[in-house]
Amino acid sequence: MSVACLRVATFNILNFADRWDERLPLLLAEAAALSPDLFALQEVVYPMQQDRLIAAAGPAHYRVLRGHAQRPEFGNSLLVREPLAADLLGRVELGLGRAAHGARVALPEGASLFVAVTHLHHPSGAEAERDAQVSTLVGWLDSAPATNGQLVMGDFNADPLEPACARMRAAGFRSAFAEANGADPPVTWPSGLVAPAMDTEGIPECLDYIWVRGAIAVRSCRLVFDRPAAGDPTLYPSDHFGLLAELEVG
Numbered sequence: 001m002s003v004a005c006l007r008v009a010t011f012n013i014l015n016f017a018d019r020w021d022e023r024l025p026l027l028l029a030e031a032a033a034l035s036p037d038l039f040a041l042q043e044v045v046y047p048m049q050q051d052r053l054i055a056a057a058g059p060a061h062y063r064v065l066r067g068h069a070q071r072p073e074f075g076n077s078l079l080v081r082e083p084l085a086a087d088l089l090g091r092v093e094l095g096l097g098r099a100a101h102g103a104r105v106a107l108p109e110g111a112s113l114f115v116a117v118t119h120l121h122h123p124s125g126a127e128a129e130r131d132a133q134v135s136t137l138v139g140w141l142d143s144a145p146a147t148n149g150q151l152v153m154g155d156f157n158a159d160p161l162e163p164a165c166a167r168m169r170a171a172g173f174r175s176a177f178a179e180a181n182g183a184d185p186p187v188t189w190p191s192g193l194v195a196p197a198m199d200t201e202g203i204p205e206c207l208d209y210i211w212v213r214g215a216i217a218v219r220s221c222r223l224v225f226d227r228p229a230a231g232d233p234t235l236y237p238s239d240h241f242g243l244l245a246e247l248e249v250g
Helices: 020-034 050-055 127-142 163-170 176-181
Strands: 004-012 038-045 062-069 071-081 085-095 098-106 112-119 149-155 208-214 216-224 242-249
Touching: 004 112, 004 149, 004 208, 004 216, 020 050, 038 050, 038 112, 038 149, 050 062, 050 071, 062 085, 071 085, 071 098, 071 112, 085 112, 085 127, 098 127, 112 127, 127 149, 127 163, 149 242, 163 208, 176 208, 176 216, 176 242, 208 216, 208 242
Parallel strands: 004 038, 112 149
Antiparallel strands: 004 242, 038 071, 062 071, 062 098, 085 098, 098 112, 149 208, 216 242
């Protein structure tokens, strides 16, 4: 079996709040430029077809796999770029209105990945609740069908020193950004977006991750969706930055 190379990304798009109409063109332009093979989105409002708009931003064709949280019309999405083939393998409730969903992705070179997307509980003081959610998540991942590796992407609402992240590392997961750069980024939230209803709870910190486990080598990982609009330093694609990693599987 040869090695498969993948570009994967995660991004919390901030539903449709806080200057969505202004943010959308920035988001679409960068999504089209990046065109990752696997793209994990959080805070997607399904009736607005936000995930499908992002999938159609460039010439690539994507399959959209949704996993709702809190309400049937809201949650996470995984975009899988053709010609990759993916089978949705389930969804797990994590409590407090949060969930994860996952798919087996077959790679052309013969390898396969189990890929999950999630978004954990957000209050700054809810470390124990997030740790419990990760405990449920890891148990679900441990029971997933055998693949060459596992990839978990999303907004964990947890800094790298929180118990939730420690539990991921104890289960054998590695932060792609930390592996590529020596440490996780200092900040993935807030971005610098200024809007009337913006969330101001908490201090700037790293909340977003690409976690890998198994036969996956991290070649690079960097921040994306991290630049303001030309001429407006208060306008960003979201209140979060995204992450993009280049991986080798097999």
